Amino acid sequence: MTLPFIVFFACAFLAVVGALTLILAREPIHSALSLVLVMVSLAVLYLLLGAEFIAAVQIIVYAGAIMVLFVFVIMLLNAGVEERTDYSKLAKYAGLPFGFFLLLALTFWMWTSFIGKQIANGVGGTNASVSTRELSAQLFQKYLFPFEATSILILIAILGALVLAKKDE
Amino acid sequence: MDFITQHPVLVVSLAKIVGLMFLLMTTLAYLSWFERKVIAHIQSRWGPYYVGAHGLLQPLADGVKFLFKEDLTPPGADRFVYILAPVLALTLALTTLALIPFGPPSVQWLGESTLIVANSSIGLMFVFAITSIGVYGVALAGWSSNSKYPLLGGLRSSAQMISYEVSLTLAVVGVVLLSGTLNFNEMIESQRGYYLHFIPCWNVVPQIVGFLCYFLSAVAETNRAPFDLPEGETELVGGFHTEYSSFKFAMFFMAEYANMITVSCLATILFFGGWLSPFPESWTVMRYLPPAGLLALAVYLAYDTVVLARGIARIQLIVVTTGALVIGLACLHPVVLAILQGPFWFLLKVGLIMFFYVWTRATLPRLRYDQLMSFGWKFLLPVALANLVITALVKVWPQLVNHG
Numbered sequence: 106m107t108l109p110f111i112v113f114f115a116c117a118f119l120a121v122v123g124a125l126t127l128i129l130a131r132e133p134i135h136s137a138l139s140l141v142l143v144m145v146s147l148a149v150l151y152l153l154l155g156a157e158f159i160a161a162v163q164i165i166v167y168a169g170a171i172m173v174l175f176v177f178v179i180m181l182l183n184a185g186v187e188e189r190t191d192y193s194k195l196a197k198y199a200g201l202p203f204g205f206f207l208l209l210a211l212t213f214w215m216w217t218s219f220i221g222k223q224i225a226n227g228v229g230g231t232n233a234s235v236s237t238r239e240l241s242a243q244l245f246q247k248y249l250f251p252f253e254a255t256s257i258l259i260l261i262a263i264l265g266a267l268v269l270a271k272k273d274e
Numbered sequence: 275m276d277f278i279t280q281h282p283v284l285v286v287s288l289a290k291i292v293g294l295m296f297l298l299m300t301t302l303a304y305l306s307w308f309e310r311k312v313i314a315h316i317q318s319r320w321g322p323y324y325v326g327a328h329g330l331l332q333p334l335a336d337g338v339k340f341l342f343k344e345d346l347t348p349p350g351a352d353r354f355v356y357i358l359a360p361v362l363a364l365t366l367a368l369t370t371l372a373l374i375p376f377g378p379p380s381v382q383w384l385g386e387s388t389l390i391v392a393n394s395s396i397g398l399m400f401v402f403a404i405t406s407i408g409v410y411g412v413a414l415a416g417w418s419s420n421s422k423y424p425l426l427g428g429l430r431s432s433a434q435m436i437s438y439e440v441s442l443t444l445a446v447v448g449v450v451l452l453s454g455t456l457n458f459n460e461m462i463e464s465q466r467g468y469y470l471h472f473i474p475c476w477n478v479v480p481q482i483v484g485f486l487c488y489f490l491s492a493v494a495e496t497n498r499a500p501f502d503l504p505e506g507e508t509e510l511v512g513g514f515h516t517e518y519s520s521f522k523f524a525m526f527f528m529a530e531y532a533n534m535i536t537v538s539c540l541a542t543i544l545f546f547g548g549w550l551s552p553f554p555e556s557w558t559v560m561r562y563l564p565p566a567g568l569l570a571l572a573v574y575l576a577y578d579t580v581v582l583a584r585g586i587a588r589i590q591l592i593v594v595t596t597g598a599l600v601i602g603l604a605c606l607h608p609v610v611l612a613i614l615q616g617p618f619w620f621l622l623k624v625g626l627i628m629f630f631y632v633w634t635r636a637t638l639p640r641l642r643y644d645q646l647m648s649f650g651w652k653f654l655l656p657v658a659l660a661n662l663v664i665t666a667l668v669k670v671w672p673q674l675v676n677h678g
Contacts, residue, residue: 132352134352134355134414134417135355138355138358138410138414141407141410145407148403157394157395157396157399158396158399160403161396161399161400161402161403162399164403164404164406164407165399165402165403165406168403168406168407169403169406169407169409169439170406170436173406173407173409173410173413173432173436174436176410176413176414176417176432177413177429177432177433177436180413180416180417180425180428180429180432181429236395237395237396237399237456
């Protein structure tokens with residue numbers, strides 16, 4: 106048992122626990138906090154794989170910006186405890202078996218395929234660290250067009266939000 | 275001993291963390307003393323004076339008081355989140371300091387650099403990542419208290435922190451462009467050199483606009499005066515921590531000071547050359563400034579002991595004086611002197627910025643909430659953005675000219 110191995114399993118466990126409480130918690134704030142836990146655990150997993158920049162961005166964007174807004178909105182609306190209904194029939198008879206099947210299939214694929222083994226070996230921490238410089242070179246040279254297209258898309262989304270939020274005068 | 279030689283990284287890191295925590299906790303306690311003293315003197319008062327000489331034992335008394343006060347939890351509070359909030363605030367505030375280099379990486383022990391806990395290649399990004407989740411402490415404290423003033427205070431401060439984080443980050447990107455790295459030590463190295471052989475090449479000169487934007491948003495980000503609306507007692511009682519008492523309140527208090535330290539450290543690293551000395555290497559006399567300062571302090575304290583102090587205070591002063599004298603004399607040893615250069619300049623710069631912080635608090639009145647928001651979004655953000663664009667243009671201008 107190496108140290109990265111222990112850290113991996115601790116964070117993977119936290120991520121799974123967070124994902125479960127996200128669904129099972131009845132208080133919206135608790136769900137939001139569980140999601141933050143999942144995001145941060147994932148960031149640590151990225152860190153283990155040598156992707157420092159992605160890990161930091163994961164925390165800044167997801168845990169730090171998006172989830173803060175979620176919490177903010179929940180606080181502002183003072184959303185109460187969610188009500189439980191009878192679970193949908195479709196989820197019960199189709200969703201659960203399908204989810205279970207998916208889990209099995211993924212485990213099988215991990216167990217047997219070549220890529221799966223590579224990923225499993227990478228769990229113990231890789232030495233191949235991607236520097237921010239290499240990443241930005243790829244982003245701003247090879248993938249410049251999709252990058253700029255995404256930024257324009259986000260700009261349009263912001264403008265849309267502004268138009269919707271603006272009061273009629 | 276085998277274990278130490280086999281796992282130097284683990285052992286050295288643990289030692290560094292323990293050492294940093296010890297120093298940090300003491301500093302946090304004495305910052306409250308520092309702040310009260312400075313504000314008192316600005317307002318022509320004496321400040322804490324009776325507990326120990328010059329009120330030097332006041333932090334200790336405050337600590338004991340915090341521990342023995344009754345720890346109340348308001349009825350209807352969400353217990354788990356109510357306890358989580360101060361823990362989160364303090365932990366995150368302390369974590370960022372692990373990434374701060376207090377001296378050059380050349381100071382080593384067992385082959386590991388001693389004066390920084392984690393020398394990350396993207397140190398700046400990590401500090402921003404951790405400060406960006408720092409909002410939760412405040413927001414959750416406000417929500418979980420189940421009371422209207424904390425809720426309003428929590429909402430206000432989260433809105434304020436989210437808004438000012440944008441200009442804070444943008445103000446710093448200019449420096450990143452200039453130095454071309456996100457690692458703190460490399461950033462500091464890139465500021466080595468002098469204009470006209472004596473004016474240091476610190477980033478504050480080309481990035482003065484960036485620095486002003488950074489400092490203004492940093493004050494707002496740490497919820498300090500004149501941007502301390504979340505705690506505006508005239509309208510919100512105490513803001514997000516109204517319902518907190520005893521040690522949980524102390525944790526918020528310590529988190530605020532720790533955040534101030536982080537922000538001042540960042541300002542020092544990014545704009546004031548970090549652990550670099552402001553004087554050129556050729557001015558060898560200046561290397562003796564740390565022991566000289568300590569010895570001068572010892573002389574002043576000795577004068578105090580003999581002339582001013584009475585009773586118990588005199589004994590305390592004798593202890594402090596001998597301490598300053600011994601450390602000051604130890605610094606005259608060439609090895610100690612070489613090691614202490616970096617930390618001395620770094621801490622001096624951080625201390626000056628902290629003083630400036632306290633100074634603004636004692637001088638300026640609080641802003642109104644709408645003024646604060648419009649200042650952040652309509653003034654600070656555009657200025658930081660313009661600064662970034664101009665810096666980028668200046669940086670790529672030679673390439674553009676050559677290619678054209």
